[in-house]
Structures are given as C-alpha cells and as structure tokens.
Amino acid sequence: MEVLTPEEMSAIDRRAAEAGPFDGYHLMRNAGAVAAAEILVRFADAAGFDVLCGPGNNGGDGYVVARLLAERGLDVRLLAAVPPRKGSDAARAADDCPLAARPLDAFRPAPDRIVVDALFGAGLSRPVSGAEAAAIAGVAAAGARVVALDLPSGISSDSGQVMGAAFDAALTVTFFRKKPGHLLYPGRARCGETVLADIGIAGALLEAAGTTLWENLPALWRSALPTAGPDTHKYNRGHVAVFSGGPTSTGAARLAARAAARSGAGAVTLLSPASALMVNAMHLTAIMLRRAETVTEVEQFLADRRPAAIVLGPGFGVGDWVRTLALLLLRQAAAERGGLVLDADAISAFAANPGELFDAARGETAPPLVLTPHEGEFARLFPDLAEREGSKIVRARRAAERAGGVMVLKGADTVIASPDGRAAINGNGTAFLATAGSGDVLAGIIAGLLAQGMPAFEASCAGVWLHAEAARLFGPGLIAEDLPELLPEVLAGLID
Numbered sequence: 001m002e003v004l005t006p007e008e009m010s011a012i013d014r015r016a017a018e019a020g021p022f023d024g025y026h027l028m029r030n031a032g033a034v035a036a037a038e039i040l041v042r043f044a045d046a047a048g049f050d051v052l053c054g055p056g057n058n059g060g061d062g063y064v065v066a067r068l069l070a071e072r073g074l075d076v077r078l079l080a081a082v083p084p085r086k087g088s089d090a091a092r093a094a095d096d097c098p099l100a101a102r103p104l105d106a107f108r109p110a111p112d113r114i115v116v117d118a119l120f121g122a123g124l125s126r127p128v129s130g131a132e133a134a135a136i137a138g139v140a141a142a143g144a145r146v147v148a149l150d151l152p153s154g155i156s157s158d159s160g161q162v163m164g165a166a167f168d169a170a171l172t173v174t175f176f177r178k179k180p181g182h183l184l185y186p187g188r189a190r191c192g193e194t195v196l197a198d199i200g201i202a203g204a205l206l207e208a209a210g211t212t213l214w215e216n217l218p219a220l221w222r223s224a225l226p227t228a229g230p231d232t233h234k235y236n237r238g239h240v241a242v243f244s245g246g247p248t249s250t251g252a253a254r255l256a257a258r259a260a261a262r263s264g265a266g267a268v269t270l271l272s273p274a275s276a277l278m279v280n281a282m283h284l285t286a287i288m289l290r291r292a293e294t295v296t297e298v299e300q301f302l303a304d305r306r307p308a309a310i311v312l313g314p315g316f317g318v319g320d321w322v323r324t325l326a327l328l329l330l331r332q333a334a335a336e337r338g339g340l341v342l343d344a345d346a347i348s349a350f351a352a353n354p355g356e357l358f359d360a361a362r363g364e365t366a367p368p369l370v371l372t373p374h375e376g377e378f379a380r381l382f383p384d385l386a387e388r389e390g391s392k393i394v395r396a397r398r399a400a401e402r403a404g405g406v407m408v409l410k411g412a413d414t415v416i417a418s419p420d421g422r423a424a425i426n427g428n429g430t431a432f433l434a435t436a437g438s439g440d441v442l443a444g445i446i447a448g449l450l451a452q453g454m455p456a457f458e459a460s461c462a463g464v465w466l467h468a469e470a471a472r473l474f475g476p477g478l479i480a481e482d483l484p485e486l487l488p489e490v491l492a493g494l495i496d
C-alpha cells in the first residue's frame with residue numbers, strides 16, 4: 001500500500017544492502033529471478049526473448065533475466081546501447097551473463113518474440129532519444145509484447161509522465177513497493193499488469209523511512225470507518241446539511257444528500273432557496289427540507305441543528321452568495337467532528353480571490369475543509385500549480401498546504417492530499433465514473449463519513465474509493481443516481 005518516490009526507494013535499496021543479508025548485487029539477482037519467474041509463468045511459449053539492457057542497474061536486472069531465461073534453454077537475444085559502468089552491480093550481472101550483447105541499433109523486433117525492457121528504471125533522468133527511442137518505436141510498430149522491469153522505460157517513476165517516448169508494456173514487474181509512476185496516468189496505462197515482487201528487503205526499513213504516500217486502498221482507512229453500535233441514535237450518527245441550487249438546478253444537491261444518507265449519516269437536511277422548495281419537496285422522503293436563502297436563515301439553521309458536516313457547491317451557481325456562504329460556514333466554530341466539503345461552484349466562485357478562502361480556512365476555529373476540484377476547477381484556484389510541470393502528487397500536496405484543507409484532486413488517478421503532507425493515489429478508478437452528477441455523489445459520501453466522525457483525510461480517501469467501487473460494481477450504463485444505492489453493498493464488504 002505504501003508508495004515510494006524514486007529517491008526513497010534508492011535510499012531503502014542502499015540501506016537494505018548495508019544491513020544485509022543481501023548486498024546490492026544479490027538484491028539485483030533476486031529482482032531478476034522474480035522477474036524471470038513471472039515471465040515464464042505467462043510467456044514460456046514465446047518464440048524467443050529480446051532483452052534490452054540500459055547502462056544502469058535497471059540494465060543489471062536485465063542481464064540477470066537474460067541469463068536465467070538462457071539457462072532454461074530458451075532463445076534469448078541480448079541488446080545494449082552502452083555497457084554498464086565498470087565496478088557497478090550491473091557490470092557484475094553483465095559479466096555473469098554468458099550471452100554477448102549486440103548493439104541496440106541492430107535490434108529488429110518481431111511480433112512473436114517478447115521484449116524484456118531493462119533500458120531505464122528509477123534512474124531515468126532526461127527524455128529518451130536516439131537508439132532507445134528508435135527501439136521503442138520499432139517495438140510498437142512490430143506489435144511485440146513487452147515486459148518492463150521496474151517500470152516501462154520512458155515513464156517517469158516520479159510523475160508517470162512520458163519522457164520523450166515510452167514502452168507500452170503488457171506486464172511490469174516492480175520491486176518492494178510501487179512508485180508514483182505505476183499509479184499516475186499515463187504511466188499507469190503503460191504498465192499493463194503490474195506485479196509487485198518481494199526481493200528480500202525488510203519491511204522494517206520502510207517504517208524507518210517514514211512514508212507519507214500510499215495507494216488508496218481500504219487498508220489505509222478501514223479502521224477509521226464508522227460502525228454503528230447499541231448507543232447509536234440518528235443524531236450521533238451525524239447530521240449532514242447540503243445546500244441546494246435554484247429551481248432548475250436542484251438535482252446535484254439531492255444526489256449529494258442521498259449519498260450522504262447512504263454512507264451512513266443519521267440525518268440529512270437539504271437547505272433550499274424558497275423558489276426551489278416545491279421542486280425539492282417533490283423528490284424527498286427521508287431527507288429533510290428547510291428553507292435557507294438569507295444569512296439569518298442559515299445562521300438560524302446552524303444554531304438550531306448544529307450539522308456536523310456540510311456540502312456546498314453542487315449545482316449551486318457561482319456568485320457572491322456562494323462565497324458569502326462558504327466564508328460564513330468557515331467562520332462557524334467547528335463541531336466536535338465533521339467538516340465542510342466545498343465542491344464545484346463553491347470552488348470556482350473563489351477564482352478571482354482564492355486567498356480569501358484560504359485565509360478563512362486557516363481561522364483558528366474553522367471546521368476541517370475538504371475541496372474536491374477536477375483539474376479545471378483546480379486551475380482556477382491554483383493557476384500557478386496547474387501550469388507547473390511535475391507530478392499530480394506535488395501539485396495536490398502544495399495546494400492542500402496552501403488551502404489549509406484536504407485536496408481531492410479528481411481524475412482517473414484521483415490524488416487525495418492532506419495539509420500535513422500525507423497523500424494517497426486512488427487505485428480503483430474507473431471510466432464509468434465519467435458521468436454527470438458523479439462528483440456531486442462523491443461530495444455527499446465524504447460529508448456523510450465526516451459527519452460520522454472520520455477525520456478529513458481518511459473520510460476523503462474512503463469516499464473516493466467507495467465511490468469508484470460502487471461504479472465498478474454497477475458497470476456499463478451507470479448514471480449518478482445508481483451510485484448512492486450501491487454504497488450499502490460496498491460498505492457491507494468492508495465492515496465486519
């Protein structure tokens with residue numbers, strides 16, 4: 001579940017080699033051995049194997065794989081543009097490999113042979129060009145299947161971006177823990193099936209490294225999921241309030257409200273302008289309805305009912321009123337638990353002056369804040385970060401720190417970042433979620449979990465995962481209305 005940056009991984013590799021029992025070359029042999037085993041399980045019937053080795057330790061892994069496949073009597077061709085640096089572990093691996101390397105320029109890919117990509121791994125430091133780029137293009141043109149060692153060459157281990165050109169692998173075998181490039185697009189799509197292999201590095205080294213980045217999986221937040229017990233009544237299960245837009249845009253708020261209820265909030269109230277009360281009333285049953293279109297009415301509601309979590313933004317409209325409301329809600333003293341979820345229009349409304357929002361969120365008594373922008377909304381609040389090259393993780397972390405709230409930067413590879421530096425990359429996203437209203441549902445799920453006492457980072461991570469899992473469960477034909485109804489089944493699978 002932990003995800004390591006290339007720097008963290010190489011520091012752990014170094015410490016593992018110092019601590020033993022395996023030195024650097026032994027770890028490399030372990031890496032090559034597990035990769036060869038994964039290859040043999042899947043591709044033993046291939047016509048042959050073309051192993052492409054680069055100058056660093058990724059190439060070293062390749063020499064080990066080439067030797068092991070050749071020892072099995074398989075047809076193996078070895079290709080290298082540059083020999084490994086003298087005295088390195090990779091040079092030892094090359095010495096121990098009985099095959100002679102041919103120059104990479106001589107490589108002629110064939111569709112019935114497997115390409116073992118050991119050109120570059122974590123050490124990729126600039127765009128791929130020359131013979132390596134030509135090899136990548138040639139393999140794509142020939143349609144040969146690729147097994148990548150550690151990471152498809154050309155994918156940045158740090159950001160998942162393509163640097164110049166990159167292989168499109170059918171299988172990627174990586175070692176110890178995943179890196180951001182395995183989970184962030186486009187890298188994630190280029191990895192194919194990703195196998196995480198144990199090469200003999202002790203897990204204890206990870207604890208010492210103090211990881212703050214994870215793949216978003218239930219193990220990260222399962223223990224913080226709310227559970228009902230004998231003392232439970234509807235208000236201690238948490239009360240969520242959702243602000244509705246005007247008469248022709250009420251659906252988004254109702255989707256959020258329904259999702260909050262289905263995620264276990266004990267009570268949900270829809271706050272509606274007078275003009276939309278009848279429209280909303282016609283579509284609500286268990287969810288309560290209250291008029292709130294002035295500051296006085298909102299303050300009265302907050303004083304009367306003290307909702308733990310609030311959703312503002314879905315279908316609400318951009319303007320002064322949404323800004324006034326957001327600032328008012330951030331000035332309210334935080335409840336014992338819960339928080340404020342700002343989505344959609346409540347984010348865009350601060351485009352002209354994001355600092356106003358961030359200052360309010362930093363108020364001493366402000367409730368925990370969760371922002372759920374997609375890339376377009378993110379660019380409105382953080383134009384400098386959006387334009388920046390670099391990983392989605394770095395951008396989400398900087399934004400969370402600046403905003404003083406949890407950032408849920410949505411997309412196929414949603415990143416959740418906390419102002420304290422913790423971050424998670426979602427692993428179960430699905431294209432089925434690309435449907436109108438799906439974001440409104442997510443805001444509601446997060447609010448429902450906040451209201452039940454889950455801390456903001458955990459509630460956001462859980463919300464993102466549950467939302468995607470519900471979509472996977474439904475599959476083709478999904479519309480946003482289906483998502484809340486599938487939450488009980490997804491939650492039942494997680495709560496004992």
Ligand SMILES: NC(=O)C1=CN([C@@H]2O[C@H](COP(=O)(O)OP(=O)(O)OC[C@H]3O[C@@H](n4cnc5c(N)ncnc54)[C@H](OP(=O)(O)O)[C@@H]3O)[C@@H](O)[C@H]2O)[C@@H](O)CC1
Binds near residue numbers: 010027059119128149
């Ligand atoms: N350490 C361990 O214990 C273990 C490590 N393991 C393995 O090691 C891998 C990391 O190894 P690594 O650090 O040597 O980096 P690697 O990816 O081989 O590339 C560096 C070389 O490529 C060069 N280069 C970079 N970009 C280039 C470009 N565009 N075009 C051309 N050249 C370029 C770069 O040149 P330089 O930047 O120095 O000029 C340097 O020579 C890791 O992914 C895993 O597979 C496993 O064996 C398990 C144990």
Ligand SMILES: [K+]
Binds near residue numbers: 120153
């Ligand atoms: K590689």
